[in-house]
Amino acid sequence: MRFSKDKLQEILTALNSIIETVYEFEDKYESQLRSVHPNYAQSAKNLVHYLALRSFNINILQQKLEDTGLPVTLESQDNILLSLIGIRAIVYSLLDYRLVAEDEIVMDNQRVRELQEQNSMALFGSINEKRRTAILVTQPTEAAINEDFVKTLLKQGMDCARINCAHDDETVWQQIIDHIRNNAEDCKIMMDLAGPKIRTGKMKPGPKVIHIKPKKNPLGQVVEPAKIWLAPYGVRPPKDEDVDVVIPVNKKWLRKTKKGSYIIFRDSRNKKCTIHIESKEDKGRWASCKDSAFVTSETVLNVFLEKKSRREIHTLHELLPLDEVIFLFEGDFLRLDKNEILGEPAIYDDEGNLLEMAHISCTLPEIFDYVKSDEPIYFNDGKIEGVVREIHTDHLIIEITGAKKKGGKLKADKGINLPNSVLGLRGLTEKDKEDLKFVAKHADAVNFSFVNSKEDVEELLVEIKKLKAELGIILKIETKEAYRNLPGILLKAMENFPVGVMIARGDLAIETGWKNFAIIQEEILQICNAAHIPNVWATQVLENLAKKGIPTRAEITDVAMAQRADCVMLNKGPYIVKAVRMLDKVLRKMQRIQKGNITILPKLEFSENL
Template sequence: MSTSVFKTEDEIVKKLLLVRNSLLEVEESHADLLHNIHPNYKYNALNFLRYLKLRTFDLTEIQSDLTALGISSLSHAERHVLANVENILYLLSAHIKVPFSGKYEFGRHPISYKESGDYLKKNTLRLFGEHLNKQGIMVTLPSQGADTVFLSELLEAGMNIARINCSHDSLEVWKAMVENLKKASRELNKPCSVYMDLAGPKIRTHKIFIKKKLKGVSETKVFVGDTILLVKKVKNFQAKDEFAAVVTCTIASVIDDAKEGEGILFDDGKIEGIIERKEQNVLKIKILNTNPKGSKLKTEKGINLPDTYLNLPSLTDEDISNLDFICAHADIVGFSFVRNAADVARLQEELQKRQRGDLGMVLKIENKEAFQNLPYLILKAMESPTIGIMTARGDLAVELGVERLSEVQEEIMWLCEAALIPNIWATQVLESLAKKGIASRAEVTDAAMSVRTECIMLNKGPYIVKALKTLNAILSLMEKHQSKKQGTLRSLNVATAFLGKIDKQD
């Protein structure tokens, strides 16, 4: 015999009351976390705490029940958590004739669905610029970005945020980029914000040596099962075992931090290994995964140690020096290699020293520790007036694995929406199109997914203008079907055409 709807509704109300009461309790028990929040984010932080509490419950079964009743299933509750839960309780309680008294009257929550959308839009415009009428499209400028004609082409194609990567070029080149961008922007009457990424500590392969005579090479092929040695210095080095290569790295201290059994990856994960043995100044690494025909281990390629706690400053001396230029010329600073709230506090302190506490600040989530600490990072960042989060998907895929990335990029998006702050969808968006002139089907699907964020970042490439135009076309189509996580039901031509044809036949 089937369970009655009435009984199901009664059980749902009891479950939701438990959830709702816990949302109110978290406000009181963790009120200390909200003391230093900037006024711009007062409601954001409160809603963010409520969302974090909401996600400690497993609501999958109750969601199905709510959907069956034709009521909000909480699947779009990010921006207005308490309002969503209490409004469901008002509706269900009225139906089963059980009194319910919420913290606010029905439909009068200060963070409702509409108001929360306004908050998110306001915070997005504050970060990226009031000129933004839809989504932000950020483009990484190559060295030729100092050329006014090229910049004009990017602006005409839809770029409204220009990214300068401080890992490359020089102060002189950056200055030319900024000056020529402003000139082109004025001439075309197309406003464009300037975003500058701090380089952060870059752990890369430095020198590579092969065979026991230690002949230096720029690259060598390694295979699954090979042994390579990561060393601090090659001078006076004596190998006890056979090896495919001896490698030095740009930051030798990571050898001290690493432990046996931890993973290590080279060149964006193309080569994967495990630290089999650690000796003084040497890591013995067994290669676990490469291309079936072997992979080239090259100099100046990234090294990732996702399992290792690295005793490295997130802000390097070079970063701190570059902040002088950034504070004078940029609208937004991107914080690479941020890992914890203390890192955020350090950047905030440096900005305050330069009387630029108002500078837009974007935290780049690009390593395992940053993702695990994301709630702390967001709350600490909310002590500043203008913030956002970048999902650096390439680095995250290396750190967490490609399987986990699909879930993690969604979680970051949900947390940003709950905090009512803009999220930047970055790395490898339409990469084949930008580099080779032809987009893959998978890239087009990925670009379509990016419509759910407030900004999309494109990397440089010889066909970047074509990629920009394509991205704009994709976003123009998709924004009619999608608003954040929610699908929107505009009329479909395929449905109209089908029924129109059938009606004519009748």
């Protein structure tokens, strides 16, 4: 096969230019490279080499390599200089040029694999021997009160555990950690600092009511009764059991009931309804109801302990108020309050005229000084879209421009995103600094939320140094600014060991725009590969399965893609154990044909009788 000398000379010229730039970038970032932890000396240098490579339009060179038919590419990010020198050596040989020995000591690919394994092990610990990708599971409050639940997660494939400091308190965190350590001393524990996350404020308490809803078909016919757990306060349903409604009742009369007992009552609409006791389990009872009913604390229960005989009259325990909800439709207006005013839905008169606009407060009122008119605003992970129409000293008026046809639901503690606003939110909050004291004593790594710049990382490093802690850092990349500053953020963070990156896809997708998100996600993976920094694929992984018990096809495809990361994170949900089991299976199967971003080609298993 003959190669065009002109084409080869063009390729050689391009390669020499890139390699020269690689050395220039080393000089340019010399001070940062000298500052990194010794374990990252070679990795940080390769990251700088990658930045040098990406300062060129590599597509042109790639196309020329393809046109010559040379079986070489520049797709690998983890050993840039070796790839460049290797391709140049091939071109030298084809041009019959004398190969000059390289003075630069270049690490080989075996060393790269050792670094990648070392960095991943330091952050995620020992991973299931049958799997290359770690599974990180967000711990619900149940993990603090139910050690068996933690045992089950570990058995199904959890490699490391995540605790979010935005929820619960130190007592609960400690109980979760104790349960994990009791069953797996080596299980790495990561704790999220809440960061300056903008959220909706508190709502007015809603009604104290329980809605019993049997499953119905499109014709409104009941196809499955509601599954009810009757029990005293604090007695939860057995783990892994599906339940539609939990109703708190007095234990004295409940323990007299048995299979065949039933309860007749009139709900808040005066509709006659019946609950049938199906079985007993520990201190609770499983029951069913084919009626749609609204039960309040005043509901009178006629309890028939035996068929058509003994009857007792009882009431429910005092019910907790439901969370109030604001339903928002396209074209509606919402008032976002600067002060801590309890949120309420819109109020209308009997003719449907608006008397008072729906309103809710914001947890970070300082953002009001930075928001501009006509900027977009998103609520609840982008499920509700709006535009800032009016700016007042104590509130904003938002026009809703996108929501579900049946109305977008807005509750307390839901995220608010202002992707086009420069909000001046920086670094650690006072709560973060207080929580960090606990994290430094009890966790293996801190998940740094809403990091935006190398200055933010510097602040965290200073606080960790003050605490004299040896703590891993996982940088949560969830803003447009963080993505743009990622190389600088990484080089600063690499002064610590170990370091990782979490692709926090929920906020990041909203901040960067849906149309841009796929390529940004890919770019983050490539930058992490170049720095030999392990990364975490996070947000909404198998979310439908974890919350509803059934995965979507898109979720399974997403998990298959997630195998390219070093770790996959699951959020909590009623079916989290099932989700861990499914994730473990899919990851183990996918690694047979994919290793990171490299496709593996095992023997095909199709029939030979074509």
